[in-house]
Each structure stands twice: as structure tokens, then as C-alpha cells.
Amino acid sequence: MDITNRTVFIVGGTSGIGLGLARRFIAAGSTVIIGGRRNAPIDGLTTVEIDVTDPExxxxxxxxxxxxxxxxxxxxxxxxxxxVEDLRDPAHFASTETTMATNVLGTIRVIDAFTPYLIERGAGTIITVSSGIAFLPFPIAPTYGASKAAVHAYTEALRAQLAGTGVEVAELVPPAVASHPDIASTNPHALALNDYLDEVTDLLAEQPTPNEILVNGVLMHRWAERDGTYAELVAQRSKALAGLPGR
Known part of the structure; x- marks a missing residue:
């Protein structure tokens, strides 16, 4: 896609990958509006208040x-x-509901809100965000992985249903990215934010836009089953369960 001279609304763009992506679009010549639960100005960027768990x-x-x-x-x-959820403790279900309400229903609400406008316009791009964990579970965050797998499947269906409308659909599939100091300190394998954004910007600018925006660091997740590394990698990632209380 042409990332210059676009008008972009990034929901969830007040920090981390979203804010970094906003700056990359602006640097390329686009206009960006950021949506978040607070609408205080961020570095001079236009912000709009939005809570994706609230339809109104x-x-x-x-x-x-x-x-x-x-x-x-x-x-x-x-x-x-x-x-983080301990599936041996039924109290985890509150976290399950919060995760699904935000990651899945929130994603669908935003898409539904703008799809009729984009179809009427006859052109545009919808970008969803899943995760490498959609394809290679991280057992300590089970509902997160399930929610991102749902976003992936929904994105595939959305692309099929919008075919021929002029509206393209792309899916951003991040690996672990050091988008916050806490991530950098707890996960030494997390990809530096600027390195991640460098790859993403190049991939988004490709013609045609890839259906899945896959940086090199996420390929091991995306293709683990195909490459025969799935069981071994899930076992490695399951070691984090030892940190749960009582384990």
C-alpha cells in the first residue's frame, strides 16, 4: 500500500507499537489520528477518546x-x-472475559463501525493486529492466544467478504516487541521497537500489500507447525508456568 498521503485512524495507538506506527505514517507524509481511552494530546498528535469495549x-x-x-x-x-491466567483456578475467568471483550469484540466493533463507510468510498485499508502467539501458544496467557487466533480467523473471513469492494485487509502479526521497558527487561529476546517498525514499514509499503505483515522475528511462530518445531517450542514456552503461584 502507499503509506504516503493517507489518512489513518489507529485505535490503540497511544503507546507502544501503535504510537510508533503512527509516527512512521506521519514521517511518510500521512495524516494520523490516534484513538485511546484518554484523549489527552500526545506529542502534538490528534487523539480521539475510544473504549473498544463500549459500543457507544x-x-x-x-x-x-x-x-x-x-x-x-x-x-x-x-x-x-x-x-496471565492460571487455568487451575476458576477465578481466571474474569481475565478471560476482559481479554475477549477487548481483543476480539473490540476489534470487531471497530471494523463494523468503519466498514460501511469504506465500502461506500470504494477504497481503503483495514489493518488488524493478531500476534505470533496466535500460531504458537504461550500457555501462561491462554486466552490472549485464543483471542489472537480469533482475530486471525476473522481477518481471513473479512478479506474474503470484502473482495471486490476496493477495501483491502491486512493483518499485522507481531512477535514479542520491546514496546515498553518492562518487556525489554523481562524478555531479552523481544525485538527492539524501532527494528520492528523498520521491517513493518517496508512490508506495508509493498505493492500489493501482503495479507500478513510478517517480520523475520515472527516467522518461527507463524510456521512452527509446518516446520515441525511446534511441540518443542510450546514445551519451551510452557516453562513460564512454573512462575504461577503454587507451581
Whole structure:
């Protein structure tokens, strides 16, 4: 896709990968609006308040963005939470509900809010955000992996249903990215944020846009089953379960 001279709404763009991606679009010449649960200005960027777990909040944000930016042609939906769960303790279900409400239902709400507009426009791009964990589970965050697998499957179906409308659908599939100091300190294998964004920017600019935006660091996750490394890698990742209370 042409990442210059676009008008982009990034939902969940107030920090981390989303904020970094916003800056890359701006550097390329695009206009960017950031959506988050707070609408305080960030580095001079235009922000819109949106809570993806609240249907009315999503519709209000849509109406404001389209009123101010009727040329909107890219929607990125990346709001998400990743919570540790102990599946031996039924109390984990609260985390399950929070994760699914944000990562899956929130993603669908944002897509539903903007899809009719983009179809009527006859052009545009929807970018969803899954995870390498959608393809290679991290057992200490089970619902997170399930939610991202759901986003992947939903994105595939969305692409098929929007074929011929002029609206393209791409899926960003991040590996572990050091988008926050806590991640960098706890996961030495996490990809540096700027390195990740360098690869993502190049992939997004390809013509045609890849269906899946796969940086080198996520290929081991995406193709683990194909490459015969799945069971070994899941076993390695299961070692983190030892950190749960009582294990």
C-alpha cells in the first residue's frame, strides 16, 4: 500500500507499537489520528477518546473522526490486553472475559463501525493486529492466544467478504516487541521497537500489500507447525508456568 498521503485512524495507538506506527505514517507524509481511552494530546498528535469495549464509545469516535477527516482511508485496530491466567483456578475467568471483550469484540466493533463507510468510498485499508502467539501458544496467557487466533480467523473471513469492494485487509502479526521497558527487561529476546517498525514499514509499503505483515522475528511462530518445531517450542514456552503461584 502507499503509506504516503493517507489518512489513518489507529485505535490503540497511544503507546507502544501503535504510537510508533503512527509516527512512521506521519514521517511518510500521512495524516494520523490516534484513538485511546484518554484523549489527552500526545506529542502534538490528534487523539480521539475510544473504549473498544463500549459500543457507544466506538460509534462516537467514528462519527468524530469522519466528521473531521472525511478522507479517512486506513483504519488500524490494535487495542489489546495480555493477562496471565492460571487455568487451575476458576477465578481466571474474569481475565478471560476482559481479554475477549477487548481483543476480539473490540476489534470487531471497530471494523463494523468503519466498514460501511469504506465500502461506500470504494477504497481503503483495514489493518488488524493478531500476534505470533496466535500460531504458537504461550500457555501462561491462554486466552490472549485464543483471542489472537480469533482475530486471525476473522481477518481471513473479512478479506474474503470484502473482495471486490476496493477495501483491502491486512493483518499485522507481531512477535514479542520491546514496546515498553518492562518487556525489554523481562524478555531479552523481544525485538527492539524501532527494528520492528523498520521491517513493518517496508512490508506495508509493498505493492500489493501482503495479507500478513510478517517480520523475520515472527516467522518461527507463524510456521512452527509446518516446520515441525511446534511441540518443542510450546514445551519451551510452557516453562513460564512454573512462575504461577503454587507451581
Amino acid at each position: 464509545s466506538v460509534l462516537r469516535a467514528r462519527d468524530r473522526v469522519l466528521a473531521d477527516h472525511p478522507d479517512l482511508d486506513v483504519v488500524v485496530t490494535m487495542s489489546g490486553v495480555m493477562l
